[in-house]
Amino acid sequence: MALLDRFPRHIFSSRGWGLLGAGVLSLLAAQLLGRRDLLALALLLLALPLLSLAGTRVLKPRFRVYREFNPSPVETSATTTVKLAVARTGPGSGLALMEEQLPSRFGQSPVFRFPARTAVAGTSRYEYQLRSAKRGQFLIGPVTAEFSDPFGLSVHRHAIDAGDVLTVTPAAVELPATGLAGARGHDGVTATRIRANPSDDDVMTREYRHGDPMRRVHWAATARHGSLMVRQEESVTTPEATIILDQRFQAYAQGAGYVSGGAAADGHELVTSDAFEWAVTAAMSISAHLGERNYALRCLDPAGDPAFLNSPSAPEPETDEYAGAGGLQSIAESLAAIALSGPRHAAADAGPQPFDDRLMDKLSAHRLRGPILAILGRLSPAEARALAPAAGFGANAFALLVTDRAADTGPVLEILRRSGWRAVAVSAATPLPAAWSAFDQDGAAGLPPAAGSAAADGARPVAGGRR
DSSP states (O other), X not given: OTTGGGSOTTTBOHHHHHHHHHHHHXXXXXXXXXXXXXXXXXXXXXXXXXXXXXXXXXXXXXEEEEEEEESSSEETTOEXXXXXXXXXXXSOOSOEEXXXXXXXXXXXXXXXXXXXXXXXXXXXXXXXXXXOSSOEEEEEOOEEEEEEOTTSOBEEEEESSOOEXXXXXXXXXXXXXXXXXXXXXXXXXXXXXXXXXOOTTOTTEEEOOTTOXXXXXXXXXXXXXXXXXXXXXXXXXXXXXXXXXXXXXXXXXXXXXXOOSSBOTTSOBOOXXXXXXXXXXXXXXXXXXXXXXXXXXXEEOTTSSBTTTTOTTOSSTTOOEEOHHHHHHHHHHHHHSOOOBSOSSTXXXXXXXXXXXXXXXXXXXXXXXXXXXXXXXXXXXXXXXXXXGXXXXXXXXEEEEXXXXXXXXXXXXXXXXXXXXXXXXXXXXXXXXXXXHHTTSSSGGGOOHHHHHHHHTTOOOOBXXXX
């Protein structure tokens, strides 16, 4: 039996290999002894396994597989329940051993028998749970089934479905409340003026209308015009924020944990680095922070294109405006599989240039409607000078520079601050809440203790401050 176990088990079972071996011995004995009865027995012993092999390859049982993830998509480090329903659609009976194929990061693949003891109306249902510490899109499945002939001589394993994609989105980190977004009401909206008179002298007033309360009469304007003038009406509008997510290969190429490309051990291909993963988490967290305060969000890349144009997980890659819970969910899905892109060598100049007129035109179209938040990798002084004027298009301008050499970012930070940016340099080990709070501090010395503890563990200190 130990000898038979050494033979491939995906072709014949131990019984099948045993019959083949007995058939070969009988054939040799028939030739040596000249016995026709042994020859007939040898042919029978050899034919049975071969016929069973042909039968399992040609007459494949047919199944239908339904797979559902709950929740879907799922955040990193959260658990999703996979529900499988397997039903036989063709003729056949008997037991089958089935296995759900999983990427290696999810651990051992679950194995189950069909039909299940709890099968209802020919459909067997199974459940198991998955959890991923990394974002991305992962192929769950296919289900492979191992079948045997009625005599148990031949074994055949094949896939009975194509599998389904599980999307794992980055989990948002809760950010502390700050004054970064400017004045807001308790419900997160901003009061703005509606101009009824375009005159430069009267932009805050309009003529009195029947029913206007007298408390709104603007007496100075009334004296100038000789007729009753009232202050303009106020309306409530949804505040806006623009997020610029740097995803250039060159901006993160020298960061710790850099991945040069190709497939990971589980076949999941994602070009990223520790610094870029920090930037992705920051983009998700800032989006959630502002979304909870009723902000409408615009997400752009350094070239002015939609930030998720090249993300394979983006539901609407050509969209750059998001609002409400649906918009926030779309941002999360888009960030799930976003990766570094663009030329991999500094000498390469193919493709759109970062921080050029296209980006400025996009920002100008929403001039002063809300804050601009730039999440950037490593910048050169020339790139910082190109980005600097963008601060004039936002009510406030904030920049997070994610780099493993925060101490070398002084000249770049100074260029940005002189143009009105509040800029902070961080490393991939910096706690995101500490980096967010640094915008409200006067310098790195004012950071909360959390950032200091991260620096003690090997992270570089945050360089921050305001102009």
